[in-house]
Amino acid sequence: MNKRGLTAVLLSGLLLAGCGADDSDSTASSAAEPAVAQADRAGGAAAEKAAPAAGADVPAQAPNLRVDQRSIVYTGSITVRVDDVTAAAAQVTGIAAGSGGFVSGDERHSGTGSATANIQLRIPADKFNSVVDQVGKLGKEENRGINTEDVTEQVVDLDARIAVQKARLESGKRLLAEAKSLDDLVMLEREVASRESDLASLEGKKRRLDDLTALxxxxxxxxxxEAVRDAGDDEPAGFLGGLAGGWNALLISMGVLxxxxxxxxxWMIAIGVPAWLILQGVRRYRRRTAPANP
Incomplete structure (x- = not known):
């Protein structure tokens, strides 16, 4: 091969190498673009996750509202007539202690031939029905009332507000640590104190609901x-209730009259009789003196 042919071959090789290098560079840059876009998306996702910490409004997950997961407040009352109020009260206290509860109030009255006791119990929610049944068996049950209140929505709302308030408090503390001037420091301290107060209030409400639902x-x-029970709640309603109320009002009015x-x-006898006698005497005197006058 002559020199011109050798030179042509070398130039062709250099051109092919240069084209290959250009293709590699373009391929590398094309492969890097998705990585940068992915990093940008990851940064955006991180910013969205950080938004709730700054108090941003984001849709929350739907809470679990199955029947066994709901928050229910149970309250009940039962009236029992017993032979010995003191002994029955001691049994009620024992029932409460045996179920894991306690006595939160105890008011007793005793008089001539009658005694009553009003005892308030705090019982775990899962033992509520069994305790009521045990108390009813202590004597003759005369009245029973059970009320329930579903506070699930209040509990869920408080949980969400507490979570947001905690995030806002942490954000305020971070800003406070980065304060550069005295004015910013004073303003941020006031804001952090206000957020701490709001959080304490929300947590107090949550503890109150937890106590009511747990006990x-x-x-x-x-x-x-011998004791007489107030039967005011047993009076009939409607026409019979109005008739009974009117009759009772009439009897009371007649008694007052x-x-x-x-x-x-x-007083009528002491004043009326002398007044009547004086009036009669005046009339007789007038009849006697009336003909003498022209």
């Missing part, structure tokens, strides 16, 4: 055989 309230009324009449009768 049910049962009011036990014990009566001895007779009482007033009995109080006035002695």
């Amino acid at each position: 049910s309230t049962i009011t036990v009324v014990l009566l001895d055989p 007779l009482t007033v009449l009995g109080a006035l009768l002695p």
Whole structure:
């Protein structure tokens, strides 16, 4: 091969190498573009995750609202007539302690031939029905009332507000640590104190709801055989209730009228009889003197 042919071959090789290098560079840059875009998307996702910490409004996950996961507040009352109020009260206290609860109130009254006790119990929610049944077996059950209140939505709302408030508090503390001027420091300290106060208030409400849902309230009324129970709640409603109320009002009014009449009768006798005698004497005197006058 002559020199011109050798030179042509070398130039062709150099051109092919240069083209290959250009293709490699373009391929590398094309492969790097998705990585940069992915990094940008990851940064955006991280920013979105950080948004709730700054108090941003984001849709929350739907809470678990199955029947066994709901927050229910149980309250009940039961009236039992027993032979010995003191002994029955001791049994009620034992039932409460045996179920893992306690007595939160105890009011007793005793008089001539009658005694009553009003005991308030705090019982774990899962033992509520069994405790009511045990108390009802201590004597003759006369009245029972059970009420329930579903506070699930309140609990879920408080949990969400507490989480947001904690994130806002942490954000405020971070800004406070980075304060550069005295004015910023004072303003941020005031804001952090306000957020701490709001968080404490929300946590107090949550603890109150947790207490009500964890421990049910049962009011036990014990009566001895001679005690009279207030039957105001047993009065009939509607026409019969109005008729009974009107009749009772009439009897009360008649009693008041007779009482007033009995109080006035002695005064009527003491003042009315002399006044009547004086009036009769004046009339007779006028009849006697009337013909003498022209």
